[in-house]
Amino acid sequence: MLELMGLLLIFMVIAAIVAIETRDLLAAVISVTAVGFGVIIGFFYMRAPDVAIVPIVVEVLILVILIRATLRVGLKTFVGNRAFFGMMVSIAMLMVLFLAAIRVFNDLPAFGEPIMTKMIDAPSRVYLANGLHDTGAANIVTAVLLDYRAYDTLGEATVLFASIIGAITIIRKKARKKPSEPEVEEWTV
């Protein structure tokens, strides 16, 4: 059944190439959403239902944001690439990276045999064996997310907070004032 995953990945690569290369705006945005939904199907296939719920909504949100960002300004098609020379250099660099990576990726454990099956003292085994007893959460992903590695989750919430505050700051209409002027507070929407 691993071939299915391979097919899904090939589909995603094609969708990604379309998204990058097409000149039509709407096609590009829809193709990138297709990549996103490919990721979600992959998550379901790889037994990660927890993870799959969040990106469904996130993908839709990103789709809406991107469509608004472009359609709103009435821009339908794209113009081309950077200079030809720079493009060739980039492609050559990426090819070298790809060939190097293919060589070294043979060292990775085969797909379908995670490292925790071989490593006797991998933390994952502890989580699977003792998670329910330690934390009381039957969902081991939640146990990892909110108890064993809760500090990461605090960081994640903080990233979201920072990006919201940052986006509000960037969007605000009036950024500069005279030092003597009083503070103005506005919400742009």
Place this chain on the structure above:
Amino acid sequence: MHYALCLALFLVGLYGVMVKRNLIKIVIGLIIMESAVNIFIVMIGYRKDGIAPIMSKVMDPSVFLARSVDPVPQALVLTAIVIGLGVTAMTVAIALRLYEKYGTYDIKEIRNLKG
């Protein structure tokens, strides 16, 4: 094989970021790169014919340990997705403001700074 395809997806995104001139295309490139890394992370935790890492009353703990996929990458990827959303939101915010200032998404016409 699977990992190489994942990397190809990553490089397609990187290509978009490096070569394209349109701000929205650059954002799309970034999103593709993030998707590629996310699916890579979940792939390294997948176990063939595995089950989701959620215990149920009827399951024997030792069977669960022997069959469940790795829960850690799934926890990591959830964090990575939310971080990716934050970055995307901020990128689009800046792109919109740049549009307000310049009336275009083309990076060539925006180029004021020498670099």
Place this chain on the structure above:
Amino acid sequence: MDSVTKGMTPIVQTVSGWVKGFILVFGIYLVLYGHLTPGGGFGGGVVVAMALVLLVLAHGKEEGLKRMPMHVAGELDSVGALMFLVIAILGMFAGLGGSFFNNFIAKAYPGEPYTLLSAGTIPLANIAIALKVASSLFVVFMMLVLLRVVYTEPGKDS
């Protein structure tokens, strides 16, 4: 974009009125039972946010902002983040040898597995995260999607 400010047709408005309650309940279920089933604070939070977004799309920006003004959403964002941090810090005080993010409730009163109260601080943390995520996504949506982007001519720059 008239539909954004005024809302959609009465048919859409009526249907979304029925649906949004279900979405909201589903979101809250995901949050509260996140430690037992797939879901959790992030999944539940985004679903709750989508219920609000649906309201805005169906009834228009004005109506949506009347129910949930932007500065309230911004403050809820801060409150959710602070709540999560406070849960973490409370762990430091709970008993001797407490530490940051100590699951002090589960350690002191281990509940019956597979029930709502089994996981100590995890459901509380889920609620805090859901509050934070829902208000964040609502703010992002309102800001980036409903923002009016107008190109200002050079020279008229504020």
Place this chain on the structure above:
Amino acid sequence: MQIIPLFVAIPLGAAFFIPMVGRKNPRLSDTLANFTTLALFIMALSVIGKATEVYWMGGWVPRLGIPIGINLVLDGVSIFMLVTITLISFLVTLYSIQYMDKFTSKARFYSLFLLMVAGMNGVALTGDLFNLYVFLEIASISSYALVAFGGQHEELEASFKYLVLGSVASTLILLGIAITYAMTGTLNMAQVSTVIGGNFQPIHLFTIALFIAGFGLKAALVPFHAWLPDAHPSAPAPISAMLSGVLIKTLGVYALARVLLNIFGMTPLTSYMLLILGTISMVVGVLLCMGQDDLKRFLAYSSISQIGYIVLGFGLGTRLGIAAALFHLINHAVFKSLLFLNSGAVEYGTGTRDLNKLGGLKDKMPVTTATSIIGSMSIAGIPPLSGFWSKLFIIIACVQAERYGFAAWAAGVSVLTLAAYLRLLRRTFYGEPGEAQPAAKEVPISMKLSMVALAALCVAMGLLWMPSAQRTFLIPAARVLQEGLTYASSVLGM
């Protein structure tokens, strides 16, 4: 020790709290932010000289030697970085009280600022690879927003460029972390280090290359430096000071040193790579900086050059080299933030930072002139100021490690730096009065205070090389990095 998580929790709490109250009361946000950074600085001073301490989040101590929780490690280098970060951030918040009156939304400025500080503190303390990534993103995302804080054309453009390259860097780092996890099954730095055990396969070299590219982008080493000369000048002056002073060092140089030296262990190949990258950055940075007409762009290019010195010192891998690099790191944090704050003062007083319009400011702005002279002479390496000592020790370390060529480059670049800064001083404060000179006025008190404090530190910092200060502050830090792979045993207690 319960103080360790507070280094992250206090700035986070303040950052979440300030937007709620600061909306109605701007002066309250000034007070809260300054109080927070001052408290952090005092806390950082109080842990100097402590032995290595490991804090397990959530009380998840290792079970049968398997680290199941996230750990914070307070060792010599972490203490060193914490002192640097909190010192600069305190003086910068002090400066911001009056400087940031030029902008709206001050409460959100402080919130983003404190998030950045929390992110950097988190990076300095963490002992877990993925956690490193998360806190790196917190610091990066808030810095993207802060660069665009002014909302003008150049700010937005620079911020977009910075954001795109920064996100590419973060994604490369995340890919590196994912491959590391796939190979070792763990994220704990100490355990990763024991599992790899200095036993390299090709894929480890590939991972190291990903980390060097990622952290190199964050640190703006030369082939990856394109964003820095745009982003650092565009930001408001206090933020430029933070970015050039500590951010690139914490997210770039420190994280790179941790990963390369403590996890993978230094090999001749990585050592040589760092030496080359450092030297190229040093030379290219100083050459590009000489042709600049914008005061802040000049300083930004000079930062690239000085980062090169630090990386060169780390690349040597000897105890003296690492100690000198750390010494230069803290010195550069002090004098580069001073110079950026000076440039902010010049902009505040005259309304421009174009060197062609400046000149002859010494009578109108005496405090700014005096502190600028101290800062410039320190960065140019004039004895007895701090920059002289750290550069001298980097050169001595090169000679001691028998890298004579690199020593010659370092000495040559330091002469060029001196020439560049002398010219800068002449064009700004001395020479013919420029067209902006008549309207110039001296800056308000909080900005003066913080500049004078930094200038005093420039003079005093040379004392850090005295034996007693060296023993408690520099040497423990250098030892952690130099003894690379013993990190694992000291963290896991084996």
